[in-house]
Amino acid sequence: MGELKRSHTCNDLGADHIDQEVTLMGWVLRRRDHGGVIFIDLRDRWGISQIVFNPELNSQSHGKAHVLRSEWVIAVRGKVTRRPDGMVNTNLKTGEIEVMVNELRILNSSLTPPFPLDEDIEVSENLRLQYRYLDLRRPGMADNLIMRHKACQALRTFLNDENFLEIETPVLTRSTPEGARDYLVPSRVNAGKFYALPQSPQLFKQLLMVAGMDRYYQIVKCFRDEDLRADRQPEFTQVDMELSFIVEEDIYRIAEGVMTSLFAATKGLALQTPFPRMTYADAMERYGCDKPDTRFGFELISLTEVVRNCGFQVFRTVVEKGGQVKSINAKGCASFSRKDLDDLTAYVANFGAKGLAWVKVKEDGEWQSPIAKFFTADERTAMATTLDAQPGDLLFFVADNAVVVRSALAELRLELARRLKLIDKKTFNFLWVTDFPLLEYDPEQKRHTAVHHPFTAPVEEDMALLETEPGRVRSRAYDLVLNGTEIGGGSLRIHQKEVQDRVFAALSIAPEEAADKFAFLLKALELGAPPHGGIAFGLDRLMMIIAGRDTIRDVIAFPKTQKATCPLTDAPAGVARKQLTELHLRPDWQ
RNA sequence: GGGGUCGUAGUUCAGUUGGUUAGAACGCCUGCCUGUCACGCAGGAGGUCGCCGGUUCGAGUCCGGUCGGCCCCGCCA
Numbered sequence: 001m002g003e004l005k006r007s008h009t010c011n012d013l014g015a016d017h018i019d020q021e022v023t024l025m026g027w028v029l030r031r032r033d034h035g036g037v038i039f040i041d042l043r044d045r046w047g048i049s050q051i052v053f054n055p056e057l058n059s060q061s062h063g064k065a066h067v068l069r070s071e072w073v074i075a076v077r078g079k080v081t082r083r084p085d086g087m088v089n090t091n092l093k094t095g096e097i098e099v100m101v102n103e104l105r106i107l108n109s110s111l112t113p114p115f116p117l118d119e120d121i122e123v124s125e126n127l128r129l130q131y132r133y134l135d136l137r138r139p140g141m142a143d144n145l146i147m148r149h150k151a152c153q154a155l156r157t158f159l160n161d162e163n164f165l166e167i168e169t170p171v172l173t174r175s176t177p178e179g180a181r182d183y184l185v186p187s188r189v190n191a192g193k194f195y196a197l198p199q200s201p202q203l204f205k206q207l208l209m210v211a212g213m214d215r216y217y218q219i220v221k222c223f224r225d226e227d228l229r230a231d232r233q234p235e236f237t238q239v240d241m242e243l244s245f246i247v248e249e250d251i252y253r254i255a256e257g258v259m260t261s262l263f264a265a266t267k268g269l270a271l272q273t274p275f276p277r278m279t280y281a282d283a284m285e286r287y288g289c290d291k292p293d294t295r296f297g298f299e300l301i302s303l304t305e306v307v308r309n310c311g312f313q314v315f316r317t318v319v320e321k322g323g324q325v326k327s328i329n330a331k332g333c334a335s336f337s338r339k340d341l342d343d344l345t346a347y348v349a350n351f352g353a354k355g356l357a358w359v360k361v362k363e364d365g366e367w368q369s370p371i372a373k374f375f376t377a378d379e380r381t382a383m384a385t386t387l388d389a390q391p392g393d394l395l396f397f398v399a400d401n402a403v404v405v406r407s408a409l410a411e412l413r414l415e416l417a418r419r420l421k422l423i424d425k426k427t428f429n430f431l432w433v434t435d436f437p438l439l440e441y442d443p444e445q446k447r448h449t450a451v452h453h454p455f456t457a458p459v460e461e462d463m464a465l466l467e468t469e470p471g472r473v474r475s476r477a478y479d480l481v482l483n484g485t486e487i488g489g490g491s492l493r494i495h496q497k498e499v500q501d502r503v504f505a506a507l508s509i510a511p512e513e514a515a516d517k518f519a520f521l522l523k524a525l526e527l528g529a530p531p532h533g534g535i536a537f538g539l540d541r542l543m544m545i546i547a548g549r550d551t552i553r554d555v556i557a558f559p560k561t562q563k564a565t566c567p568l569t570d571a572p573a574g575v576a577r578k579q580l581t582e583l584h585l586r587p588d589w590q
Numbered sequence: 591g592g593g594g595u596c597g598u599a600g601u602u603c604a605g606u607u608g609g610u611u612a613g614a615a616c617g618c619c620u621g622c623c624u625g626u627c628a629c630g631c632a633g634g635a636g637g638u639c640g641c642c643g644g645u646u647c648g649a650g651u652c653c654g655g656u657c658g659g660c661c662c663c664g665c666c667a
Contacts, residue, residue, distance in 0.1 A: 036624030179667040226666040453667045
């Protein structure tokens with residue numbers, strides 16, 4: 001670069017800078033070579049400036065400019081001038097001016113890029129990941145990373161003002177039972193022993209509370225060796241926090257403050273607080289899931305009692321066997337075609353529904369439906385009343401056990417909203433889901449497992465049920481849901497050893513196993529653990545929603561493919577035999 | 591572990607019922623062009639139709655397998 005020093009970025013210049021001598025550096029986005037005058041759109045992280053090579057002004061740099069191609073890296077020195085009348089580009093922030101180049105330095109050439117960097121051209125994701133450093137030059141992707149940075153800055157400022165300490169916890173730690181599959185790291189120094197990468201810093205942040213740190217947070221990588229999805233990566237980032245001497249309301253206030261500061265910084269939006277709340281039981285009843293998208297209606301309505309003794313054998317049998325019949329009234333959807341209905345039936349089959357009964361309510365109130373004939377007029381009236389069925393409505397029914405009914409209808413509800421384009425992308429509906437059950441029965445393991453995690457405090461008044469009806473014990477856990485995506489969750493923790501012992505017992509974790517795996521936690525609880533609790537947000541999911549993307553890969557600089565590989569580095573990869581023997585590993589493959 | 595979907599030029603895609611030499615746009619290369627901004631004009635190069643096998647006189651097209659991308663179920667306290 002010689003003595004050249006960048007004076008401005010490619011987004012800085014405007015009418016205020018006219019006649020100034022400036023130096024810009026960046027990448028060649030496009031060149032328009034007229035034989036005489038040559039225009040180059042110069043791009044950097046901040047924006048685009050048009051630079052002009054005019055043979056009459058400086059024939060030497062103009063001569064040099066002919067070789068410039070896409071993505072060459074250059075520095076130019078020249079004078080800012082107002083563009084001629086009628087030549088202003090209103091699509092560009094710097095469109096009022098251009099830089100007449102006196103001196104061109106070619107800092108680096110570039111091969112022809114393997115894919116165009118134009119924003120509007122879709123490129124296969126595999127290729128984008130293989131050349132991620134080119135993909136990230138595209139303004140949309142760069143903006144996502146910039147926005148992520150702003151979000152982190154905003155929440156750091158907010159939490160700092162709220163007296164939080166940012167403290168790091170170990171990445172090499174020990175595997176604990178329960179939860180997701182661990183990523184393991186063999187120990188060289190301790191033959192046959194392994195570290196595990198943390199699924200979350202859960203126990204360490206609790207120990208920081210015992211340590212008297214009072215308020216902790218961390219923007220931290222977590223690792224779970226499970227299959228990937230559009231919103232799940234094997235390594236992901238949590239905004240993790242924990243507080244002492246607090247109750248649920250304190251957490252809600254802090255979390256709402258974090259979200260408010262974050263949305264102000266990234267979207268310039270003022271969120272309404274406090275966020276609405278809904279109990280887990282209500283969410284399951286009305287939406288069939290614990291993370292309802294409240295941007296549209298189509299709530300689930302129970303017909304179990306209405307059809308208990310009805311003439312339709314399928315419904316009656318399901319109810320007799322202890323199952324449920326629930327319905328969605330798709331308002332105004334009676335115009336759905338037979339194919340629409342077949343598609344939706346096939347769709348809910350993915351979630352276990354053996355069928356999808358439907359009724360079209362015609363203009364005269366009559367039912368057009370394959371199942372209409374099985375119901376008496378009175379039964380039809382009772383159903384119509386319960387469902388508030390009006391002419392033009394389309395009623396869907398699923399009859400099965402509770403799990404199938406709610407998951408099928410919850411997914412049907414979302415699919416209907418997508419098909420009918422009911423979802424407003426500019427709406428951000430937050431929702432606290434509260435009063436989760438503490439435990440749920442796992443028929444495979446033939447024992448109860450923790451709905452949240454084993455350190456979640458039970459609701460005081462339900463404690464007596466721990467030994468008698470563990471499935472009915474409510475927990476002091478809460479999730480934060482945004483537009484139907486779980487973006488965070490947490491709980492008040494158990495801070496007394498006796499309570500922790502009782503919960504371990506309810507989880508069928510033997511005292512010896514608890515002592516082996518959690519001795520350090522149990523000991524800490526006996527050494528002055530304060531009441532405490534916390535919450536963790538999924539930063540990737542949050543940024544995905546804020547950026548309006550469909551996958552968290554678009555807000556992660558270097559994400560993995562669905563097979564958990566990295567096309568850029570070709571990780572994971574084999575290692576030398578010697579590395580394995582040092583780690584006391586003797587593989588039986590190869 | 592399972593279901594779905596895609597794979598053709600550097601990129602994004604088209605490719606009829608299985609039939610001659612596999613096309614388009616953009617990009618790339620050469621030349622021309624002094625006010626463009628997705629500059630324009632003329633010409634040119636560029637293909638193991640993911641891979642393997644099968645059916646057939648003949649396969650980008652049909653069949654089987656396999657590899658890879660994506661979406662989903664299971665899984666993810």
